[in-house]
Amino acid sequence: MARTPTRASARTSTPAQPRTHHRRRELSQNFLTTTTAAPARLVRAARPHPNRLLLEVGAGKGALTEVLAPLVRELWAYEIDARLLPGLRTRFAGAAGVRVVGGDFLAARPPREPFAVVGNVPFSRTAAIVDWCLHAPALTDATLITQLEYARKRTGDYGRWSKLTVLHWPWLSWALHGRVGRREFRPVPRVDAGILRIERRARPLLPPGEAAAYRRLVEVGFRGVGGSVHASLCREGYAASRLDRGFRAAGLDRSVVVAHVPPEAWLALHRSLKGSAY
Structure with a gap:
C-alpha cells in the first residue's frame, strides 16, 4: 500500500494573495472553480465504478472529492500542498471510504487491486503522472484534466499520432472528452485544458x-x-x-x-x- 503524489486539483477558489498565488504557480496549481460544469463533466467522463478503489490526483480543498466520494467504495485523495491537508481532513473526517493522503502522488506505489485514477493534474507534471498510470499493472482507467495540447496530441486529434499512444494502443485506448476553458480555473492558466481518458482494454488487440x-x-x-x-x-x-x-x-x-x-x-x-x- 502506498500513497503520496502530485499537486492540487479541483477546489473552490477566490482571488489569491500574492504569496499564495506564487505558491500555486510553484506547484503548477490551477484549481477548477465550482461555478462551472467542468467537475461534473470530468466525473461523467470518468464513470467511476461503485465497487472499485479510486485514486484522486490533487484534491485541493475537496470540491471534486466531494462529488466522487459517494460514487465509489473507497477514495484515496492525494494532495501535495501541506497547507491544504488540515482543511481536507476536517471536511472528510466523517466520510466513509475517503482517505486523505498527504504527499506526492508520483511517490506512491500503485495498488495491487484493480483501481482507477482521476484528477485535475498540474500541467508541468502531466507526462510523469501519465507514465505512472501506464506502468501500474492493476490500473483500469485514468481520467485526467491536462493541457489541451497534450490531450489532443495523445489522442490523434491533430491528425497525427505520438509514439507513446501507438506503443500502448493494443492494451489501452486514448480518448479526448472535450475542452475545459482556461477561465474555468483559478489562477487562470495561459491555455485551455482537455479531459483525457485512458482505459485498459477488456481484451488486448494482440496476444x-x-x-x-x-x-x-x-x-x-x-x-x-x-x-x-x-x-x-x-x-x-x-x-x-x-x-x-x-x-x-x-x-x-x-x-x-x-x-x-x-x-x-x-x-x-x-x-x-x-x-x-x-
Whole structure:
C-alpha cells in the first residue's frame, strides 16, 4: 500500500494573495472553480465504478472529492500542498471510504487491486503522472484534466499520432472528452485544458507473445531514419518485398511519415510482418 503524489486539483477558489498565488504557480496549481460544469463533466467522463478503489490526483480543498466520494467504495485523495491537508481532513473526517493522503502522488506505489485514477493534474507534471498510470499493472482507467495540447496530441486529434499512444494502443485506448476553458480555473492558466481518458482494454488487440515484436516495430518506425516509415524499416533489415505487402495491407503509402500512421495501421503492419527479420 502506498500513497503520496502530485499537486492540487479541483477546489473552490477566490482571488489569491500574492504569496499564495506564487505558491500555486510553484506547484503548477490551477484549481477548477465550482461555478462551472467542468467537475461534473470530468466525473461523467470518468464513470467511476461503485465497487472499485479510486485514486484522486490533487484534491485541493475537496470540491471534486466531494462529488466522487459517494460514487465509489473507497477514495484515496492525494494532495501535495501541506497547507491544504488540515482543511481536507476536517471536511472528510466523517466520510466513509475517503482517505486523505498527504504527499506526492508520483511517490506512491500503485495498488495491487484493480483501481482507477482521476484528477485535475498540474500541467508541468502531466507526462510523469501519465507514465505512472501506464506502468501500474492493476490500473483500469485514468481520467485526467491536462493541457489541451497534450490531450489532443495523445489522442490523434491533430491528425497525427505520438509514439507513446501507438506503443500502448493494443492494451489501452486514448480518448479526448472535450475542452475545459482556461477561465474555468483559478489562477487562470495561459491555455485551455482537455479531459483525457485512458482505459485498459477488456481484451488486448494482440496476444501476449507478440507484444515485444510489436513494440520493436514501432520503436524502429519512429526513429525517422530515411524520412519515412518504409525507409526506416528497410534500413533495419525488414525485406522490402514483405514491407510492400504489409503497407498495402495496412492501407499505407510508402512515403508516409511516422506521425501520420494511425495505431490501427501499425497493428495491420505488425500482423503482416510477423516473423520478418529485424
